[in-house]
Amino acid sequence: MVCLSRALVxxxxxxxxxxxxxxxxxxxxxxxxxxxxxxxxxxxSEPDSSSFAPSIDSNASPDKTAxxxxxxxxxxxxxxxxxxxxxxxxxxxxxxxxxIFLQMEEVRRLRIQQRIKSAELGILKEERENELPNFxxxxxxLPPLTxxxxxxxxxxxxxxxAGIILFGGLLAPTxxxxxxxxxxxxxxxxxxxxxxxxxxQVDPIVASFSGGAVGxxxxxxxxxxxxxxxxxxKRCKYCLGTGYLACARCSNTGSLVLIEPVSTxxxxxxxxxxxxxxxxxxxxxxxxxxxxxxxCTGMAMASEHDPRIDPFD
Amino acid sequence: MxxxxxxxxxxxxxxxxxxxxxxRSGKQKRCRLCPGLKFSTGFSAISSAVANPARSAxxxxxxxxxKQAALVKEKRQKKALDLKRTDETDGMTDWDLLNExxxxxxxxxAEYAKTFYLxxxxxxxxxxRAVWAIYVWCRRTDELVDGPNASHITPSALDRWEKRLDDLxxxxxxxxxxxxxxxxxxxxxxxxxxxxDMIEGMRLDLKKSRYQNFDELYLYCYYVAGTVGLMxxxxxxxxxxxxxxxxxxxxxxxxLGIANQLTNILRDVGEDARRGRIYLPQDELARxxxxxxxxxxxxxxxKWRNFMKDQIKRAxxxxxxxxxxxxxLNAASRWPVWASLLLYRQILDAIEExxxxxxxxxxxxxxxxxxxxxxVAYGRALMxxxxxx
Numbered sequence: 001m002v003c004l005s006r007a008l009v010x011x012x013x014x015x016x017x018x019x020x021x022x023x024x025x026x027x028x029x030x031x032x033x034x035x036x037x038x039x040x041x042x043x044x045s046e047p048d049s050s051s052f053a054p055s056i057d058s059n060a061s062p063d064k065t066a067x068x069x070x071x072x073x074x075x076x077x078x079x080x081x082x083x084x085x086x087x088x089x090x091x092x093x094x095x096x097x098x099x100i101f102l103q104m105e106e107v108r109r110l111r112i113q114q115r116i117k118s119a120e121l122g123i124l125k126e127e128r129e130n131e132l133p134n135f136x137x138x139x140x141x142l143p144p145l146t147x148x149x150x151x152x153x154x155x156x157x158x159x160x161x162a163g164i165i166l167f168g169g170l171l172a173p174t175x176x177x178x179x180x181x182x183x184x185x186x187x188x189x190x191x192x193x194x195x196x197x198x199x200x201q202v203d204p205i206v207a208s209f210s211g212g213a214v215g216x217x218x219x220x221x222x223x224x225x226x227x228x229x230x231x232x233x234k235r236c237k238y239c240l241g242t243g244y245l246a247c248a249r250c251s252n253t254g255s256l257v258l259i260e261p262v263s264t265x266x267x268x269x270x271x272x273x274x275x276x277x278x279x280x281x282x283x284x285x286x287x288x289x290x291x292x293x294x295x296c297t298g299m300a301m302a303s304e305h306d307p308r309i310d311p312f313d
Numbered sequence: 314m315x316x317x318x319x320x321x322x323x324x325x326x327x328x329x330x331x332x333x334x335x336x337r338s339g340k341q342k343r344c345r346l347c348p349g350l351k352f353s354t355g356f357s358a359i360s361s362a363v364a365n366p367a368r369s370a371x372x373x374x375x376x377x378x379x380k381q382a383a384l385v386k387e388k389r390q391k392k393a394l395d396l397k398r399t400d401e402t403d404g405m406t407d408w409d410l411l412n413e414x415x416x417x418x419x420x421x422x423a424e425y426a427k428t429f430y431l432x433x434x435x436x437x438x439x440x441x442r443a444v445w446a447i448y449v450w451c452r453r454t455d456e457l458v459d460g461p462n463a464s465h466i467t468p469s470a471l472d473r474w475e476k477r478l479d480d481l482x483x484x485x486x487x488x489x490x491x492x493x494x495x496x497x498x499x500x501x502x503x504x505x506x507x508x509x510d511m512i513e514g515m516r517l518d519l520k521k522s523r524y525q526n527f528d529e530l531y532l533y534c535y536y537v538a539g540t541v542g543l544m545x546x547x548x549x550x551x552x553x554x555x556x557x558x559x560x561x562x563x564x565x566x567x568x569l570g571i572a573n574q575l576t577n578i579l580r581d582v583g584e585d586a587r588r589g590r591i592y593l594p595q596d597e598l599a600r601x602x603x604x605x606x607x608x609x610x611x612x613x614x615x616k617w618r619n620f621m622k623d624q625i626k627r628a629x630x631x632x633x634x635x636x637x638x639x640x641x642l643n644a645a646s647r648w649p650v651w652a653s654l655l656l657y658r659q660i661l662d663a664i665e666e667x668x669x670x671x672x673x674x675x676x677x678x679x680x681x682x683x684x685x686x687x688x689v690a691y692g693r694a695l696m697x698x699x700x701x702x
Contacts, residue, residue: 070467070469070470070473072457072470072471072473072474072477237420237421237424237425238417238421238449238453238490240417245488245489245490246410246413246414246488246489247487247488247489248410248485248486248487248488248489248491248492248495249485249486249487251410252410252489282487289487289488291488292453292457292462293453293456293460293461293462295462295465300461301461
């Protein structure tokens, strides 16, 4: 991963900076760069730098820091793009999306080259991307699934079903006939459990169907709950997956009430007019501000593939 | 995050618990330190006495501690007269949002620091919420340089984060989690300096990966762990009947933070080495005949064992220093802090039991031992201030 990010940085540094970057902000970017360069060097020396290495291109990436953009929002950050006209904004959005698209393609090509070069140098690549990737099982307490594991899963499943059918169809009746084991009739069982006798009148098909259905439904429920737990685990814990935290300035309403001192002496009997409100500058009226942990993706660990959630959705 | 801390007990310990949780996840912040003078505990006998004319880290940190103690008194007097504060918290008189914010802080704490969270349950509800708010802020700050988005962090990002801190201390929080901390600092006499020091620690962490002497390491430990002690002592409160000076209680909190951080460091030597970071003083390693390569190799030699013995001895000295102050805390807070102190001390024992193999084995205190420490901690917490001195 470090190699990849290094390659990214190299490629980004080789490219000239984005032409549509506002000039006034480029000086801030240049100032930030040398320090980040040293950070980059110190990080590059680690075999396994931060748990999330690929986006180290942020130093040179135009769409993040090049514009002087800072991921921590402050009360004045929403002004960063506020001076643009609507058409300019749309053009900027379009060009940035194009850039993202092209850079993803470049990442793919770089990965190909990386694989070729490592193969030439004899560096073994342990990951096989075409095989079934390792992912956790939906059923609690079971080990994660891999392609090898899957065969074991199939084998276990079929043998269990076959075994149960054999047991119910052959073994149990045989034991009953030969050894006299078991053989409790349904009525005897109901009587021994002191349940109402009408339950013993149910016919065996209905009984086995109900039993099977209850088992299947509860099993599905267990799997689903486990699935929910796993998905929740992937959610950012700070914003609970929404990507945003409530704006404290306007208390999540989006508007600020302007308080004007009103003199009661001069006003006399006139009723007070409703207080004027203005759009909260912190959150631009949406009532929520960016969660800096997940960068508005709602995921516990943001990656370049996660879409950024819109506050007005 | 570093191993879960026993956060159970009193404020100082909480701080260390917070600290241990925060910085140790492999990206430790380093502080550049002035080489220095001897610390009052005299442990400097172990650290190299570098004869530099500049002030030592310990002295600088001690000054901060004294200032904190003085500020607490000032704040208490000021709060009685300061009515302005209530007007400044625009937006945060919405109690539902505030309660929700505190609950969210609790959830984050429960998610990332389970033992610590269980410890906070031993505190009073008000105290607990405040500790959660502090924990969440510290954790968010740590994640800036150590989390998934660490590569996007520029120095200007840290400056903005610091600006947000200033704003929230003035009653203008930016988002709901800042609002929880803002409410906490308005209710308790918490000073902003430890928070700023923690951000300073983050800045240094972007630069350093080796520590030349214990002085530098001490400053680092102060920035990432000692500050938490200083943050939480005002929340936990000092017992009214305590005869100890405020400064000494803060010192003990600081010592507990440092002790916890040193324990983390000693426990995670292998893990940090795998990330290319060594949090042990270079001069002491050299004196023991060890080099960085020995650590990267991960071989347990007698030299390593002797070196570790000295390091553990020093960490234990800090724990002893901290114990002096725990009894001075509020009765309700003593139990959690004692428990966390005892539990964290046991990690050092676990390292010894692993034959000082902190490269491949993780020193772990089992659940049984953890539970067994709770009644012991309770007993010690009951002793109170009368038994000391």
